[in-house]
Amino acid sequence: MSKIIELKNINKWFDKFQALKDVSLEVNLQEKIVICGPSGSGKSTLIRCINRLEEHQDGSIVVDGIEISSETKNIEKVRAEVGMVFQQFNLFPHLSILDNCSLAPIWVKKLPKKQAEKLAMENLTRVQITDQALKFPGQLSGGQQQRAAIARALCMEPKIMLFDEPTSALDPEMIKEVLDVMVDLAKGGMTMIVVTHEMGFAKEVADNMIFMDEGRIVEKAKTKDFFENPKSDRTKLFLSQIL
Amino acid sequence: MINNLIFKKPNVNNLKQYVSIGLLFLTFSFLDVFLNSLFKINLTSALPGFISFFLPLIIGFIGFYLIRIEHTGNVFLDTANKKINLTPFNSVLTLLSIFVLVKYIPLLLNWLIFEANISGTTKEDCTGNGACWVFIKVWIKRFMYGMYPNAEQWRINTAFLILFVTVGSAFFIPEKYKKYLISFSILGLPLIAFILIYFLISGGFFGLEWVETGAWGGLSLTFIVSFFALIFCFPIGVFLALGRRSDLPAIKYSSIGFIEFWRGVPLITVLFMSAVMFPMFLPDGVYMDKLIRAIIAITLFEAAYMAEVVRGGLQALPRGQYDAAKSLGLGYWRMNFLVILPQALKLVIPGIANTFLALVKDTPLIYVVGLLELVGMIGLGKTNPKWLGMATEGYVFAGVVFWVICFSMSRYSQKLEKELSTER
Numbered sequence: 328m329s330k331i332i333e334l335k336n337i338n339k340w341f342d343k344f345q346a347l348k349d350v351s352l353e354v355n356l357q358e359k360i361v362i363c364g365p366s367g368s369g370k371s372t373l374i375r376c377i378n379r380l381e382e383h384q385d386g387s388i389v390v391d392g393i394e395i396s397s398e399t400k401n402i403e404k405v406r407a408e409v410g411m412v413f414q415q416f417n418l419f420p421h422l423s424i425l426d427n428c429s430l431a432p433i434w435v436k437k438l439p440k441k442q443a444e445k446l447a448m449e450n451l452t453r454v455q456i457t458d459q460a461l462k463f464p465g466q467l468s469g470g471q472q473q474r475a476a477i478a479r480a481l482c483m484e485p486k487i488m489l490f491d492e493p494t495s496a497l498d499p500e501m502i503k504e505v506l507d508v509m510v511d512l513a514k515g516g517m518t519m520i521v522v523t524h525e526m527g528f529a530k531e532v533a534d535n536m537i538f539m540d541e542g543r544i545v546e547k548a549k550t551k552d553f554f555e556n557p558k559s560d561r562t563k564l565f566l567s568q569i570l
Numbered sequence: 571m572i573n574n575l576i577f578k579k580p581n582v583n584n585l586k587q588y589v590s591i592g593l594l595f596l597t598f599s600f601l602d603v604f605l606n607s608l609f610k611i612n613l614t615s616a617l618p619g620f621i622s623f624f625l626p627l628i629i630g631f632i633g634f635y636l637i638r639i640e641h642t643g644n645v646f647l648d649t650a651n652k653k654i655n656l657t658p659f660n661s662v663l664t665l666l667s668i669f670v671l672v673k674y675i676p677l678l679l680n681w682l683i684f685e686a687n688i689s690g691t692t693k694e695d696c697t698g699n700g701a702c703w704v705f706i707k708v709w710i711k712r713f714m715y716g717m718y719p720n721a722e723q724w725r726i727n728t729a730f731l732i733l734f735v736t737v738g739s740a741f742f743i744p745e746k747y748k749k750y751l752i753s754f755s756i757l758g759l760p761l762i763a764f765i766l767i768y769f770l771i772s773g774g775f776f777g778l779e780w781v782e783t784g785a786w787g788g789l790s791l792t793f794i795v796s797f798f799a800l801i802f803c804f805p806i807g808v809f810l811a812l813g814r815r816s817d818l819p820a821i822k823y824s825s826i827g828f829i830e831f832w833r834g835v836p837l838i839t840v841l842f843m844s845a846v847m848f849p850m851f852l853p854d855g856v857y858m859d860k861l862i863r864a865i866i867a868i869t870l871f872e873a874a875y876m877a878e879v880v881r882g883g884l885q886a887l888p889r890g891q892y893d894a895a896k897s898l899g900l901g902y903w904r905m906n907f908l909v910i911l912p913q914a915l916k917l918v919i920p921g922i923a924n925t926f927l928a929l930v931k932d933t934p935l936i937y938v939v940g941l942l943e944l945v946g947m948i949g950l951g952k953t954n955p956k957w958l959g960m961a962t963e964g965y966v967f968a969g970v971v972f973w974v975i976c977f978s979m980s981r982y983s984q985k986l987e988k989e990l991s992t993e994r
Contacts, residue, residue, distance in 0.1 A: 380893050399901070407899035417894035421912050421990075430908060431898035476894075483898060 331356045331391055331487060331518055332377060338385035339372060346372045347383070348542040354487075359519045361529040361550075364539035365565065370522040373539070374489045377520070378409045391486060407435055410480030414492040416472040418464035424451065424475045425460040428482045435483070443482075450478040454508045470501030474508055481512075488512065490521040526570060530554060538562045588636045589647065595633030599626040600668070607673045627665055634661035693957055705960040706967050709951045713967075716787015716947055722779060726790050729766040733797075736762060760801050767794065783861040784940065789971065791943040795861075796930045799868040803929065804922070806869065807876025808915075812906060814881055825877070832874035838935050840867045845939040864936045872929045879921035883914030916990050923983035927976045944968055 332354040339347040346369050354360060362370045375381040376388060379395050379402045388395040390405045419427050428447035432438045438446065451457050454474040456467075464472055473493060480488060490509065494502045506528050513519055513532040523529065529536060529550065536553035538546040538561070546553070546562045554570075557563050603626045605611040614622045634655050642648055654664040685700030688707065696702035706713070715723050736759070740751060771794075773780045786794070813825030832840070844867040845860060852858065887910060895905040915922070934945035942950055948964035951957060 378897055380896060403899050403901055406897055409897070411893075411897035413890055413893060415888070415890050417888075417890035419891065419894070419909055419913070421916065431900060434904050434908060435899040479898070
């Protein structure tokens with residue numbers, strides 16, 4: 328298995344508050360990792376560091392052989408290879424769903440417009456909202472918006488997908504349609520790091536589970552071991568509360 | 571019966587009596603004001619002055635009280651009660667606004683039209699009590715073209731005609747080329763306008779007589795100054811707004827310094843400095859026309875305001891939009907021009923329109939550098955010994971012209987706002 332992401336001793340501060348404490352993590356190609364933990368534990372900050380939406384102050388992050396530092400060129404290269412899906416969808420409200428998806432392929436990958444739109448339609452079909460392509464984000468339901476956001480990230484044909492609590496802002500009814508798309512994606516062999524509280528999803532797709540608390544990785548284990556035989560007391564307490 | 575009517579709350583049961591008596595009161599009240607306004611007849615002159623003055627209001631108030639009945643079933647009456655007669659205070663406002671209109675609209679129309687003079691060529695031809703539009707008629711060419719020689723005015727007309735046709739045709743271009751519209755209006759349009767103005771209005775080429783900018787003036791100068799300042803202050807303002815939010819300290823603080831400097835000084839001093847101090851900084855032998863200097867001064871001044879308006883829009887966008895654009899690999903410029911600015915600018919269209927209107931209405935201040943646009947020319951006209959005392963007519967005329975220009979701009983901005991809205 329080849330390593331695609333390598334984090335070594337990451338430290339990050341927001342002013343005086345230390346959000347990440349000496350975090351190290353290796354992710355192999357095609358590996359699926361689910362990160363859980365209480366709010367404020369640094370889960371989102373950790374995955375936002377991987378595509379430099381947050382700056383880390385100490386340690387090193389290497390993504391697909393590219394070291395992330397303050398060099399802008401590297402950052403943009405990494406971002407083009409790492410797709411991200413947000414809790415609040417963050418679709419661009421002034422563009423149609425199709426334009427949302429074809430924007431980055433046209434301007435970052437320099438694909439011709441026709442080809443980019445074809446790519447966009449393929450990915451919209453993959454998340455099953457082909458019929459919404461010409462609508463604007465404001466006209467779609469939450470579940471449809473989140474699936475469109477996944478399609479938009481997929482259009483850059485990323486090697487890695489990051490999910491930052493993708494179902495937390497959704498009505499219970501819509502969570503399933505988004506999770507289904509993510510399960511599909513996982514089966515297709517995508518490398519995925521998912522921050523979520525959906526433990527059913529984690530059991531189904533994750534290779535490894537990570538539990539974080541107060542900016543540290545408390546426990547990292549194979550999914551089966553994690554749920555059946557957690558080692559730390561903190562993990563046991565957390566699992567007893569959410570399962 | 572009558573006693574009962576007045577002191578009981580009106581209700582549906584004796585609707586007809588209440589409504590007919592109420593309307594009678596109202597009719598009397600309006601008739602009194604109407605006759606007084608149009609024919610100077612006072613129906614209630616027998617009463618003491620104080621009561622006579624307030625009588626229409628009191629009678630009308632009683633009338634409205636009598637017809638204020640909750641849900642009668644009569645659509646007209648119900649609508650009227652809901653819109654203009656909901657509460658006693660509401661009915662007083664209704665009466666007062668009707669009285670003010672009845673009283674002053676005839677006065678205004680008399681001054682503007684019925685008693686105004688339009689025929690003749692001198693001030694002495696104005697014999698009526700109304701406005702003396704002869705002044706405007708005689709001076710109209712000066713008000714439009716300033717001191718531009720009469721024989722050469724076709725050049726201004728031609729230049730403006732070409733420009734208007736160019737701008738107007740932009741509305742009819744096919745959908746396919748619409749994306750080039752912004753770059754055209756920022757780069758192409760000013761260039762075309764400059765060429766037209768330089769060769770046609772200024773002249774000195776192809777046998778056209780050279781006309782110095784000091785002779786330009788009137789409404790055409792208002793348009794020239796506003797046009798260039800509008801077109802240039804917008805992009806400069808956008809870049810300043812981006813600069814103010816930049817992570818690079820050098821760019822950030824120079825943007826803040828620039829914006830705060832221009833916002834802190836009155837336009838009139840800026841224009842004065844452009845005329846007096848600016849030439850001292852130019853190398854010997856370099857000369858910049860005072861019109862160009864004035865346009866630059868207004869542009870930079872309004873750009874500072876524009877920058878703050880645009881910054882407001884940038885701040886209103888949720889951080890998620892920046893995150894999403896970055897996560898897709900869009901760099902700084904592409905993120906701003908493809909994702910952030912289209913949304914931010916749409917949010918602040920009312921503020922942009924505000925700044926544009928303020929700019930147009932600020933142009934008269936160029937009189938301090940000796941350039942006389944519409945208001946300046948009117949100021950000149952009213953001090954002409956043959957036309958003393960024409961200030962009211964002149965400024966009313968200027969007010970109407972500016973109002974028409976600004977109102978059309980305002981309507982256009984509202985139309986744009988609706989067209990660009992994607993929230994449904």
